[in-house]
Amino acid sequence: MRDKSEGESVLTVIKAKAQWPAWQPLNVRAAPSAEFSVDHTRHLMSFLTMLGPSPDWNVGLSAEDLCTKDCGWVQKVIQDLIPWDAGTDSGVTYLAPNQRTEPQERIRPLTSLDHPKSPFYDPEGGPIVPVARVVIERIARKGEQCNIQPDNIDDIVADLNQEEKEKDEDDTPETCIYSNWSQWSACSSSTCEKGKRMRQRMLKAQLDLSVPCPHTQDFEPCMGPGCRDDDASTCMMSEWISWSPCSLSCGMGMRSRERYIKQYPEDGSLCTLPTEETEKCIVNEECASNTCFVTEWGEWEECSASCGMGTKRRQRMVKMHPSDGSMCKVETVQMEKCGMPDCQTIPCMLTPWSDWSDCSVTCGIGMRSRWRMLKSPAEVGECNEELEQVEKCMLPECPTDCMVSEWSEWSECNKSCGKGHMIRTRMIKLEPQFGGALCPETIQRKKCKVRRCSRRLSDEKRRRKEAPERQRNKQMRGDPEIPEHIGCKMRPWTAWTDCSKFCGGGIQERFMVVKRKYRTSQITSCKDMKEIRACNVHPC
Template identity: 65%
Template sequence: MSFLTMLGPSPDWNVGLSGEDLCTKECGWVQRLVTDLIPWDAGTDSGVTYESPNKPTVPQEKIRPLTSLDHPQSPFYDPEGGAITPVAKVVVERIARKGEQCNVVPDTIDDIVADIGQEEKEEDDTPETCIYSGWSPWSACSSATCEKGRRMRQRMLKAQLDLSVPCPHTQDFQPCMGPGCSMEEPSTCMMSEWISWSACSVSCGMGMRSRERYVKQYPEDGSLCQLHTEETDKCVVNDECYTIPCMLSPWSEWSECSVTCGRGVRTRQRMLKSDPAECTEELEQTEKCMLPECPVDCMMSEWSEWSECNKSCGKGHTIRTRMIKLEPQFGGRPCPESIQRKKCKLRKCKKSCKRKPWTSWTDCTKPCGGGIQERSMMVKKRAKASLMESCKNLKEIRACNVHPC
């Protein structure tokens, strides 16, 4: 016996059996088989929860049993790493036995005669030396429409008393049509009695129970039986503990981070599947997320006023400065220039005034945050007393150490 059943809505999780032997060594059927089922992964989809979006696995993986540590968001996850819990149980129980168990030749002629007496023999050309079981019920018609089909019955050769006399066929076929196509009055299905109710699906509270029956014989016209073979019913075990449990869906995948750089938050949700009054669990979770730091651009102060011209006559220049308030970080925009110069032009200088060369620049008045430096040019010789005012000592000032402290 083999079967496979899907664990919906997952597209590739399933449970089932493969090649389970229901025969005994004595050529009979086992009375009862009980097997716990664990989930298997067909390897065609990469979702980790029942509600994950379909995402085909490329290349396809091998079919394998799931484990409790496959993924933290898996419904089968066990943080302690224990064996996975069975998700289903299959119970196969023999409910009836019809016909012979095996094609066994009886030991004595008396046994053969007794078998013949018990069987309902039909009028045919079967030699008396061929001993058969009774014919099985007719199968359902191979056609479900009014097109011609056929149905089959079969019997088992139990003994051949004279090997020189051939035994005829063990299968018989008959033409038929689908349900409602025969002009004759159709016969009814022959059903077995209902099997007793199964145990309640819960040990406390409200659950479900079921019972089954099977088709003993199909209608003679080859039609299918329309009677149902299974019934279900509610059952209650101990009314005092009957409550509606809080049912929640698995958590969704985490959302994208709320920012594209730096620190943000992300969220995930789950849905309520039962009465809200019975549930106090949270339906949304939020956690911090950290991405690479955001770029920081350089910040500059405002420009200072223009300085006085560095000369009292002729051509000179004047300057203005600004300071760096914030250095660039993480790839931000670099700092622009912090000093600007422009020309200044005064009246022509008298050649009668002679000066010494410029002195060296003095030390900066501050180590950081913007200081100044000075240098001077002293008068070496005045030609006339009347040039006293125009022939003066000169002084220059400039900004220095403009970087922030």
């Protein structure tokens, strides 16, 4: 946050303690926290923390505005954080060796497809999973708006003294029988701003119902620890961190919360105030008959390694099996990694990386790799540095030849006598790509001869002589050509039928049928005719 009033520039930096190592579960230790004050000139919050150990990954917030549009203060902000890459190191895992990025890249959010060995890698390319959550919660207030200036500390103390004097006299009627007052609660303000604390008592009996009994709760003003002159030996404690989840998912369990010491007493004495509280919690009082009841988790055992990385475990026991006689299917042992101080070993001595190998393919997508060797003897200590790296490589797309289907069967001859032709087709299944072989022919024709047509020679000569004249007359009339058959009269050709296929090569047919056959005709070729042609030969 920056304040540029009165010509000055003030920078407030909040440094949070990083979780180390980064993969350690959050329930191993309390989440890091910090407290800070805001006012109408300083209301933007920014912070940055490293994910350790990592190459240069971090999480944080930038200029989070804690002031609302109506000049009030936000009550609570919960923000899930994804990891960012600072662009200074080229490592892809938490334990990758230092590899300085030259030239330095711009800071950017990490993605799930950055590198196959990245802990955030997702082969399906989904959104990256958040690695942290920050909770900003308002714990004390002074004034209702951003532009109200804090009171003078002397005025606050004077108000407190006046309110304390008003509490001295007890006007409780004798007809009201109460229990003793409980201890005062913690002050609602953890700073030197005015707050309140509360105590309670229970009404045991009311001897005279006509006389009203006072309230069973009592409030008084207070300030945070260490703010009064008579608080020189008082510990300054932080606010309580939120309650942990209940230890049982059904029935009565336990939950806890923590706080930490912000400042020890000025007189040098020790703080005796508790830093942890536990209380009972109930989840689903009417548990089902198949519910297990287990104890709380025991303490973590010592790490299995005296140095470096190891494992540790903790246990819990089944207190009561389900009432339906079934066995409990709950986890009773937990294991997790634990880190101890680094072992005193000689660091790995490695050769430089070799050049990348040739791509495993001559076209398309393949893989390539590079290697390095261990120079230091293996007996001096374990070396976990990677000695081989593999990555994808892409070359120009491979040529793809044209692919066609098998030939169809030959069609029937398009003539009922004399010389005609038959056809067959095939379909293009795949067009050529990237310089592949072109497609071959998709239609073939061949001649066919069913039988010789019989005609009288004089009629044939007459037909040939009159054919040009008939053709000219038909063209003038716009009539389709109707072949002449000796001894019969034919109807005109029908329209072509619909193509038998929408694509890939089909067949169309048309027909000519006998309209009338003369009784004097002895020609056996006077019968219906059919023609065939290819259609829709384009690929599907």
